[in-house]
Amino acid sequence: MSAATLGLVIGWILTIFIGVLAAMILIKVFNGDIDLNYIISDENGWASLSRFQFLIFTFVVAMSLFYLILTGTPPRYPEIPNQILALLGISGGSYVVSKGIQTSRDVSMTEADNPPEVKDPKITNTPIVGDGGQVQSQNPPPNPPPVP
Amino acid sequence: MNTLATVLRWELMLVLIVLAAIVAYRMITQQINVTGLLMDKTGGRVISPGRVQMLMASIGMAAYYLMLVFESKGKGRLPELPNEYLAAFGASHGIYLLGKLYGRFAVPLGLASPQARERFQPKEPETNT
Numbered sequence: 001m002s003a004a005t006l007g008l009v010i011g012w013i014l015t016i017f018i019g020v021l022a023a024m025i026l027i028k029v030f031n032g033d034i035d036l037n038y039i040i041s042d043e044n045g046w047a048s049l050s051r052f053q054f055l056i057f058t059f060v061v062a063m064s065l066f067y068l069i070l071t072g073t074p075p076r077y078p079e080i081p082n083q084i085l086a087l088l089g090i091s092g093g094s095y096v097v098s099k100g101i102q103t104s105r106d107v108s109m110t111e112a113d114n115p116p117e118v119k120d121p122k123i124t125n126t127p128i129v130g131d132g133g134q135v136q137s138q139n140p141p142p143n144p145p146p147v148p
Numbered sequence: 149m150n151t152l153a154t155v156l157r158w159e160l161m162l163v164l165i166v167l168a169a170i171v172a173y174r175m176i177t178q179q180i181n182v183t184g185l186l187m188d189k190t191g192g193r194v195i196s197p198g199r200v201q202m203l204m205a206s207i208g209m210a211a212y213y214l215m216l217v218f219e220s221k222g223k224g225r226l227p228e229l230p231n232e233y234l235a236a237f238g239a240s241h242g243i244y245l246l247g248k249l250y251g252r253f254a255v256p257l258g259l260a261s262p263q264a265r266e267r268f269q270p271k272e273p274e275t276n277t
Contacts (some may be wrong), residue, residue, distance in 0.1 A: 036170075039180055083229040
C-alpha cells in the first residue's frame with residue numbers, strides 16, 4: 001500500500017469518525033439529552049445578553065469561515081483581518097467584563113444577606129509581649145506536673 | 149483526495165448550520181430560557197434601554213457581516229469591517245457595560261432607586277436578648 005493510499009484511507013476514517021461523532025451530538029441535542037436550556041442563562045437563572053451576543057458572533061464567524069473555505073477556488077483557509085479579531089475581542093471582552101460585574105454584585109448581595117456573626121475572640125497560645133517586655137500567654141498556664 | 153476534502157468541508161458546515169438551527173428554534177419556542185433578556189435586574193425597571201440597543205446593535209452587526217461574507221464569495225479572505233461600524237459596536241457594548249456598572253455601584257453611591265436599595269438592605273443580625 002503506497003503512502004498516498006494510506007493517507008487517503010486515514011483521511012476517510014477520520015472524516016467518517018468526525019461525521020458520526022457530530023451526528024451523535026446533534027441527535028442528543030435534538031432529543032434533549034444534552035440540555036441547552038440554560039445556554040445563555042447566568043447563575044441566577046436569568047437570560048444574559050452578553051452570553052447571547054457572544055453565541056451569535058461565535059456562530060456568525062464560524063459559519064463565515066466555513067462558507068469561504070467551501071466557496072474558495074482552490075479551497076483554502078481564508079485570511080482573517082484585524083477588524084474581525086477586534087470584533088470578536090469586543091464581543092468576548094464584553095462577556096468577561098459583564099461576568100465580572102455580575103459576580104461582584106452577587107458577592108455583595110450575599111454578604112448583605114448574611115452579615116458576619118460576632119464571635120468571641122479565639123484563644124490561642126500566641127504569646128503577648130507586655131509593656132515591660134514580659135511575655136504573657138492568653139491561655140492560663142497548664143497545671144504543673146505532679147511532684148513525685 | 150478532492151472528494152474527501154469536499155465531504156469534510158460540507159460535513160462541518162452542515163453540523164454548524166443544524167446546531168444553529170436547533171438553538172434558534174429552541175429560543176423561538178422558549179425551550180431555551182430567555183426570561184429577563186432585556187430586563188434591568190438592578191434598577192426595578194422592566195425593560196432596560198441599554199440592553200435593547202445592544203441587542204439591536206449585535207443582531208444588526210451580525211446580519212451586516214453575513215451580507216459582506218456572501219458578497220466576498222471566492223476572495224479567500226474574510227471581509228473587512230469598516231472602522232466606523234467597529235467603533236459603533238464598541239460604543240454599544242460600552243454603554244451596556246456602563247449601565248451594568250452603574251447598577252452595581254448605584255447602591256453604595258446612594259444613586260439607586262428605592263426598590264433596588266430595599267433589595268440590598270442588609271438583614272438585621274439576630275440578637276439573643
